[in-house]
Amino acid sequence: MTDTLSIRRPDDWHLHLRDGDMLRAVLPHTTAHFARAIVMPNLVPPVVTSDDARAYRDRIMAALPEETSFTPLMTLYLTEDTEPGDVARAHAEGLITAVKLYPAGATTNSASGVTDFDKVAPVLDKMADIGLPLCTHGEVVDGDVDIFDREAVFIDRVLDPLRKRHAGLRVVMEHITTAQAADYVRAHDKDLGATITTHHLVINRNHILAGGIRPHYYCLPVAKREEHRLALRAAATSGDARFFLGTDSAPHTDANKLLPCGCAGCFTAPNTLSILAEVFEQENALDRLESFTSLNGPAFYGLPVNEAMITLTKGDPVSYPGRVDTSDGPVTVFDPGMDLHWHVAL
Numbered sequence: 001m002t003d004t005l006s007i008r009r010p011d012d013w014h015l016h017l018r019d020g021d022m023l024r025a026v027l028p029h030t031t032a033h034f035a036r037a038i039v040m041p042n043l044v045p046p047v048v049t050s051d052d053a054r055a056y057r058d059r060i061m062a063a064l065p066e067e068t069s070f071t072p073l074m075t076l077y078l079t080e081d082t083e084p085g086d087v088a089r090a091h092a093e094g095l096i097t098a099v100k101l102y103p104a105g106a107t108t109n110s111a112s113g114v115t116d117f118d119k120v121a122p123v124l125d126k127m128a129d130i131g132l133p134l135c136t137h138g139e140v141v142d143g144d145v146d147i148f149d150r151e152a153v154f155i156d157r158v159l160d161p162l163r164k165r166h167a168g169l170r171v172v173m174e175h176i177t178t179a180q181a182a183d184y185v186r187a188h189d190k191d192l193g194a195t196i197t198t199h200h201l202v203i204n205r206n207h208i209l210a211g212g213i214r215p216h217y218y219c220l221p222v223a224k225r226e227e228h229r230l231a232l233r234a235a236a237t238s239g240d241a242r243f244f245l246g247t248d249s250a251p252h253t254d255a256n257k258l259l260p261c262g263c264a265g266c267f268t269a270p271n272t273l274s275i276l277a278e279v280f281e282q283e284n285a286l287d288r289l290e291s292f293t294s295l296n297g298p299a300f301y302g303l304p305v306n307e308a309m310i311t312l313t314k315g316d317p318v319s320y321p322g323r324v325d326t327s328d329g330p331v332t333v334f335d336p337g338m339d340l341h342w343h344v345a346l
């Protein structure tokens with residue numbers, strides 16, 4: 001039985017770091033294990049222009065714990081006013097790694113997102129030209145579409161037509177939650193990838209709703225039926241290079257989660273790697289953990305893999321904080337509902 005595993009240092013290809021005190025509180029939990037992260041731009045107000053991205057990157061660098069090396073990979077929030085020239089310049093100077101599409105109203109802080117795709121056609125064409133990936137929050141927001149169907153309907157109504165219209169555009173389907181999304185990735189070519197979160201490998205919709213409502217398991221896209229969780233596990237552990245880790249670690253204070261209308265998001269940064277090792281071990285796929293956490297993402301983005309290694313060692317149950325304190329109040333850490341045995345050492 002394997003009880004030690006050395007892998008390249010992981011990257012997180014979908015992360016929410018927030019800003020201000022929250023940024024300072026959550027950032028060390030990511031930098032403890034991860035070398036790089038794609039930083040989502042859904043701040044209030046959002047990170048829309050290259051100037052916004054530069055300023056946000058500086059705030060992240062200023063918040064880094066001492067003697068920590070970490071590279072935030074910045075993204076721009078696509079709006080109907082985004083200028084193709086600004087995006088191209090930001091890409092050329094190495095400031096941004098991707099642009100993020102939020103359908104307006106789909107998720108946390110998405111009000112400035114896209115409603116009319118004709119308006120963003122020029123910028124998407126430019127991105128296809130220069131090879132800059134588009135990360136998508138893949139859910140339709142139409143009130144007539146059941147929330148559990150929003151991802152599958154997005155693929156048919158929005159994503160597939162968009163990829164046909166903008167041939168050559170590289171797309172990452174973020175935080176996929178359905179078998180349909182995994183199948184869509186498999187059926188297409190190298191211009192398509194998908195991130196999978198830690199929590200969607202662990203919970204299904206019963207965890208949120210059965211026996212009482214559990215707001216800390218509520219995130220978007222919402223967790224689906226068990227068959228979808230199993231499909232995501234199969235995709236993540238398959239070794240297929242188009243699937244890679246994006247934790248979507250999305251901290252909200254308990255006060256904002258535990259409301260009559262609570263925020264969506266699971267905060268997984270502190271225990272993500274221990275959970276993933278447990279999941280991959282359960283799937284007899286520990287030998288593929290490194291592909292998912294450390295190799296496939298860089299390959300998609302055309303970046304070098306990290307030189308540094310981390311070692312995971314199996315032992316007594318791992319202890320991790322139940323919550324992280326911020327000046328706005330505590331943020332509850334995702335509870336995977338099982339003991340974790342894989343300890344991370346750098």
Ligand SMILES: NC(=O)N[C@@H](CC(=O)O)C(=O)O
Pocket residue numbers: 016042107108137218219220221248250251264265266
């Ligand atoms: N995933 C979530 O449930 N929430 C994210 C937004 C997002 O990634 O859609 C957040 O910013 O809180």
Ligand SMILES: [Zn+2]
Pocket residue numbers: 107137138174175220221
């Ligand atoms: Zn999202």
Ligand SMILES: [Zn+2]
Pocket residue numbers: 014015016040248250
């Ligand atoms: Zn997210």
